[in-house]
Amino acid sequence: AQSVTQLDSQVPVFEEAPVELRCNYSSSVSVYLFWYVQYPNQGLQLLLKYLSGSTLVKGINGFEAEFNKSQTSFHLRKPSVHISDTAEYFCAVSGVDSSYKLIFGSGTRLLVRP
């Protein structure tokens, strides 16, 4: 079984500042890792995913994440945020043996202030 922990429920940051959203996971098997974003009253949109290979993954809207197997982490970063990045961000994991079943963290609300 897998689990995901997003320790920060809310992260306030000023516009144009860098941001890091933390995600840690646990699993007894190899995993795939994902970051999704949810804007108000909308569904989830995939930002990026790690399947294998390079541990640095680049996604849409200038976001990137680094897979660290030894620390079982997959933190999301952006060097300069915009007001429009204000949203809920979810980290998710799936086992390679049950890859249709996404296990989500509780989410981190990114609040970008002018």
Added chain:
Amino acid sequence: DAGVTQSPTHLIKTRGQQVTLRCSPKSGHDTVSWYQQALGQGPQFIFQYYEEEERQRGNFPDRFSGHQFPNYSSELNVNALLLGDSALYLCASSSWGFGEGETQYFGPGTRLLVL
């Protein structure tokens, strides 16, 4: 190209009633998964359908059931509604063979309120 669509967008029911939610997958997709997202929490996997059969199931009681039609659309049924069933229900579609990295695309959800 239409993405994943869900209906209705909002629904109000009373305890004990039954509800049916509907989902049409993204064009070209044949697999549908359902998730429940309670307020302030991440989505939780309910079940997944492929070839009109339930393939995987999360930790949800039998009150939650589903169906997939030959055109790949899907329904989620919840019987004997409880107050705790109030949530946003999300449908996600993909192509079978996700093990090679296929992305799940999510619909906008159906918000269910049980009074």
